[in-house]
Amino acid sequence: MIAGVIAVVLLLAIAAYACGGGTDYGAGFWDLTAGGAERGKRPRRLIDHAMEPVWEVNNVWLVFVLVIMWTGFPVLFQQVFTTMWLPLALAAVGIVLRGAGFALRKPVRRLAGRRLYGAVFAVSSLLTPFFLGAAAGGVASGRVTATTTASTDAWANPTSLLFGLLAIAATATLGAVFLAADARRFAEPDLDRYFRRRALAALVAVAVLAVVTLFVTHGDAPHVWHGLTHGTGLFFVIVAVLATLATAWLLTRPSGAWSRVTAVGVVASAVIAWGMAQRPYLVPTSLTVAQGAGAHTTLRWLALVTLVAVVLVIPAVALLYRLDTHGELEGLTDADLRR
Amino acid sequence: MHTVLLLADAPAQTLPARSMMAFTLVTHIVLVPLGVALPLITLIMHGYGLRRNDATALLLARRWSAVMAVQFAIGVVTGTVLSFEFGLLWPGMMGRWGDVFGIGFGVEAWGFFLEAVLIAIYLYGWRRLPSRAHFLLGLPLPFVALLGAFGILAANSWMNTPRGFSLDAAGNPVDVNVRKAIFTPILGPEYWHFVVAMFVTAGYVTAGVYAMGWLRGRRDRYHRLGFTIPFTFAAVCTPVQFVLGDSIARQVFHKQPVKFAAMEIVWKTDTHVPEYLFGRLHPNGTISGGIRIPQLDSILAGFRPDTKVTGLTTVPASDRPTPTQATIVHWTFDIMVGIGSLLLLLALWYGVLWLWRRRLPASPWFFRAAACAGVASVVAVECGWITTEVGRQPWIVYQNMRVAEAVTATRSTSLWIMFALVVVVYVFVFGSLLVVLLKMRTRWRLADRQGGPLPPKETPEPDTPETDTPYGPRSTGSRL
Numbered sequence A: 001m002i003a004g005v006i007a008v009v010l011l012l013a014i015a016a017y018a019c020g021g022g023t024d025y026g027a028g029f030w031d032l033t034a035g036g037a038e039r040g041k042r043p044r045r046l047i048d049h050a051m052e053p054v055w056e057v058n059n060v061w062l063v064f065v066l067v068i069m070w071t072g073f074p075v076l077f078q079q080v081f082t083t084m085w086l087p088l089a090l091a092a093v094g095i096v097l098r099g100a101g102f103a104l105r106k107p108v109r110r111l112a113g114r115r116l117y118g119a120v121f122a123v124s125s126l127l128t129p130f131f132l133g134a135a136a137g138g139v140a141s142g143r144v145t146a147t148t149t150a151s152t153d154a155w156a157n158p159t160s161l162l163f164g165l166l167a168i169a170a171t172a173t174l175g176a177v178f179l180a181a182d183a184r185r186f187a188e189p190d191l192d193r194y195f196r197r198r199a200l201a202a203l204v205a206v207a208v209l210a211v212v213t214l215f216v217t218h219g220d221a222p223h224v225w226h227g228l229t230h231g232t233g234l235f236f237v238i239v240a241v242l243a244t245l246a247t248a249w250l251l252t253r254p255s256g257a258w259s260r261v262t263a264v265g266v267v268a269s270a271v272i273a274w275g276m277a278q279r280p281y282l283v284p285t286s287l288t289v290a291q292g293a294g295a296h297t298t299l300r301w302l303a304l305v306t307l308v309a310v311v312l313v314i315p316a317v318a319l320l321y322r323l324d325t326h327g328e329l330e331g332l333t334d335a336d337l338r339r
Numbered sequence B: 001m002h003t004v005l006l007l008a009d010a011p012a013q014t015l016p017a018r019s020m021m022a023f024t025l026v027t028h029i030v031l032v033p034l035g036v037a038l039p040l041i042t043l044i045m046h047g048y049g050l051r052r053n054d055a056t057a058l059l060l061a062r063r064w065s066a067v068m069a070v071q072f073a074i075g076v077v078t079g080t081v082l083s084f085e086f087g088l089l090w091p092g093m094m095g096r097w098g099d100v101f102g103i104g105f106g107v108e109a110w111g112f113f114l115e116a117v118l119i120a121i122y123l124y125g126w127r128r129l130p131s132r133a134h135f136l137l138g139l140p141l142p143f144v145a146l147l148g149a150f151g152i153l154a155a156n157s158w159m160n161t162p163r164g165f166s167l168d169a170a171g172n173p174v175d176v177n178v179r180k181a182i183f184t185p186i187l188g189p190e191y192w193h194f195v196v197a198m199f200v201t202a203g204y205v206t207a208g209v210y211a212m213g214w215l216r217g218r219r220d221r222y223h224r225l226g227f228t229i230p231f232t233f234a235a236v237c238t239p240v241q242f243v244l245g246d247s248i249a250r251q252v253f254h255k256q257p258v259k260f261a262a263m264e265i266v267w268k269t270d271t272h273v274p275e276y277l278f279g280r281l282h283p284n285g286t287i288s289g290g291i292r293i294p295q296l297d298s299i300l301a302g303f304r305p306d307t308k309v310t311g312l313t314t315v316p317a318s319d320r321p322t323p324t325q326a327t328i329v330h331w332t333f334d335i336m337v338g339i340g341s342l343l344l345l346l347a348l349w350y351g352v353l354w355l356w357r358r359r360l361p362a363s364p365w366f367f368r369a370a371a372c373a374g375v376a377s378v379v380a381v382e383c384g385w386i387t388t389e390v391g392r393q394p395w396i397v398y399q400n401m402r403v404a405e406a407v408t409a410t411r412s413t414s415l416w417i418m419f420a421l422v423v424v425v426y427v428f429v430f431g432s433l434l435v436v437l438l439k440m441r442t443r444w445r446l447a448d449r450q451g452g453p454l455p456p457k458e459t460p461e462p463d464t465p466e467t468d469t470p471y472g473p474r475s476t477g478s479r480l
Helices: A002-032 A041-051 A055-072 A074-083 A085-105 A111-140 A158-185 A189-220 A222-228 A231-251 A258-278 A296-325 B002-009 B014-052 B055-089 B091-101 B103-124 B131-138 B141-160 B178-182 B187-215 B221-255 B257-263 B296-302 B323-357 B364-390 B412-450
Strands: A281-283 B275-277 B291-293 B395-397
Touching: A002 A041, A002 A055, A002 A085, A002 A111, A002 A158, A002 A189, A002 A258, A002 A296, A041 A158, A041 A189, A055 A074, A055 A085, A055 A296, A055 B055, A055 B091, A055 B103, A074 A085, A074 A111, A074 A281, A074 B055, A074 B091, A085 A111, A085 B055, A085 B412, A111 A158, A111 A258, A158 A189, A158 A231, A158 A258, A189 A222, A189 A231, A189 A258, A222 A231, A222 A258, A231 A258, A258 A281, A296 B091, A296 B103, A296 B178, B014 B055, B014 B131, B014 B141, B014 B187, B014 B221, B014 B364, B014 B412, B055 B091, B055 B103, B055 B221, B055 B412, B091 B141, B091 B395, B103 B131, B103 B141, B103 B178, B141 B178, B141 B187, B141 B395, B187 B221, B187 B364, B221 B257, B221 B296, B221 B323, B221 B364, B257 B323, B257 B364, B275 B296, B323 B364
Parallel strands: none
Antiparallel strands: B275 B291
């Protein structure tokens, strides 16, 4: 019972990271594709300005995911990190480069330096979600087992590749939707149009990839396929489809407050649908939630930790997002740093 | 002999895995003091500025914020790497013990989350938040930083003095008692020793920057203030740290006697044990080099020359640090204590003169020493960490799991390649961080010399004319 609750917490934390971290990697994706220094100058400045105050918080969700995983389901953690060694190691390197590239680009003045750090930031924003998605695909297709060791075929398989690509497309959608709304907030209607067009394209890519994934999982990850087409899993798939349609409709008009909600709905319900489809397994069909769960006492404490986190962290994060979306947060300018 | 045997027993993955863990920790630790204590020092400066309506103090606080913004970002990502490495390098430890000691990290995750939120509000709230609200929202920062540190230290102390579980017939932990697993015997000493070390280090590092300026003849109020507040903060903490350091050494003597034996290279259990300053332990138990002070080790450990000190040979060779590891631990411990003592003298010099004459020392030697104090305290932090980690060898969970049992099964070649990649990435990232910070300093110095904002045409930024366009009327001046 308590193990099930913690499994749901883990799933929700993954969904939160997919949405928070996803927005951030998505911004990196559009930074990468913004074109040359001249053409991409304005989108890039918007990306800098919009992501600056919130990207670190977006990425802390990942730490939550890891902590819940190794405390609540130590065996799962051990198996995932042993089997999916290479994609996870590369994702870790990607996270360093992404954060460092973004943080260092801002204070650098020379164009060459900005280009270098910007490229580092953008390329790793593409690779990190891919490798994290590939690792998730390895779990979904049951390739993470106690006996498997790190090897390429553990993650270079159809499900992993598709999960990786889906991760990229989903982050690109989120990034573009959020940036479009930011552009409107900063009174830049043409950038709003610019990012809405890209959000729509990315959303189409998500839809196509999702359909392909459904076909591929039929053979490659039968348990997940069955879960996605029946019961709770199916319910969340339908929610995801409806959210996709709503997002597409909202993207055809100037950004308001709602496109962000529906875009988050797409990604979150897709992640939840995947988790629900895996029931009762942590890794289909070799490790159930009950088998993988840690000590009973620990799980109860973990529930308490989660509860405190909800009480303590959610208001703080809400305050940050509120201040940010109301334009109260702004980096120091050169003038502020001179006497 | 033993060394050869032990190396043959350990899987080939151990060396690259340990090297990679050590490297990523050594580099991350450089950022930790600033991450934990720079917000506090900045808030002190900020509060001082607000109270006295002091523009110079506020300028310093703003500039430190700009430094914090870059440095905190790098700290976030290098810290995330460490969480990954638990799984990538030590899956055996996490698989078996994750549910026993992992909960501390849950606390750390709150701390980290709140810190990220508050630091974002603080760093980006300078311009538009009301100044009082901005300062008040920053005030909880030092506390959440300490909360995060508590989680990490709880996990590390558990590795040193594990408890809160019993073992079943198969050797797996059962009957987990989370409270006991968090509050392990060494947690108290380790936590406070760490926290004050962070305060001292951040204070001396920050003050060191302005001590350099002072030596180069920049003796205005800006440099005076930038030096005095962090230095006073660190100087007040230094004697406290001396007492805490002494106390943790005695706790290690009681709780981890074999580690203490390595720290003091004690071979055989004995009373009237001499203290060696440096020196080298050989596999046959002899010690060459170093300065021998008769009886002192026993006196330090138990206040009496007839205190019995446990020697390394009380446990089999396979359960204790090798002579080489013991020598490393001994050296790092001695260096840390040595640096701590020198810093205490420096703090006394400063304190006595301040109480007596109410002024800063005038001697350039004082400022030379103060400029070195920052680097020295970072070295001391690194040494302290090496002492605690290498002193625990060959255990990853003291007396319960060996490093060799915890290491990943991934081929050692992959680990070496990944290690090389990580080194390249870290050299690039930390090198860039240093360059960026130095550039910021140069820019501010130039601005200070000209005594006002640069006219736009002299600003090298290529996109100056556009400064106000993308974000409408909200922004003034060029971006940082």
